[in-house]
Amino acid sequence: MLKLFLSSHGTLASGMKRSVELLSGKKNQLTVFDAYVDEKRLEDALDDFFACCKEEDQKMLLSDLYGGSVNQKMSLYLDHPDTCLVAGVNLALVLELSLREKISETEIEGLIEESRSMLRMVRMSEVEAGSDEDFL
Numbered sequence: 333m334l335k336l337f338l339s340s341h342g343t344l345a346s347g348m349k350r351s352v353e354l355l356s357g358k359k360n361q362l363t364v365f366d367a368y369v370d371e372k373r374l375e376d377a378l379d380d381f382f383a384c385c386k387e388e389d390q391k392m393l394l395s396d397l398y399g400g401s402v403n404q405k406m407s408l409y410l411d412h413p414d415t416c417l418v419a420g421v422n423l424a425l426v427l428e429l430s431l432r433e434k435i436s437e438t439e440i441e442g443l444i445e446e447s448r449s450m451l452r453m454v455r456m457s458e459v460e461a462g463s464d465e466d467f468l
Contacts, residue, residue: 333361333386333388333389333390333433333434334361334429334432334433335363335381335385335389335390335391335392336359336362336392336426337393338362338363338364338365338395338421338426339364339365339366339367339374339393339394339396339402339406340365340367340395341367341396341397341400341402342368342369344366344396345364345365345366345396346364348421349362349364351427352423352426352430356430356431359430361430362430365378367401367402374402374406378405378406382409387413389414390414390434390435391412391414391416392415392417392418392429392440393406393409393416393417393418394418394421394426395418395421396420399419400419403417416437416440418440421447422450424446424450425443425444425447428443429443
């Protein structure tokens with residue numbers, strides 16, 4: 333099974349989890365950690381996450397900022413089997429991943445590209461020309 337660990341600076345991670353649950357229902361495979369909001373350590377949360385995973389589980393670490401301190405700490409766990417790290421995540425990506433039970437590296441790359449397409453400037457002319465189906 334695909335197990336997700338999402339961490340961010342501040343409460344972005346827990347906010348994304350609440351949004352995922354609102355849009356798709358509760359997802360037990362999504363674990364979150366809000367860094368720097370209290371004395372809890374990211375390393376302890378990551379150790380707990382890996383301790384709860386089964387050997388056959390795919391483990392995907394998700395961080396808010398590439399190169400940020402959260403991402404740097406998470407990268408130290410890439411030596412765990414069947415583990416990858418994606419930085420700079422958005423809600424579209426986390427939502428899509430939370431609906432998966434398994435995923436290949438090629439599929440991950442495709443989802444990253446799809447989630448990038450969700451980042452765009454929306455202009456009034458596009459809103460007026462588009463249909464209601466273009467927006468959630």
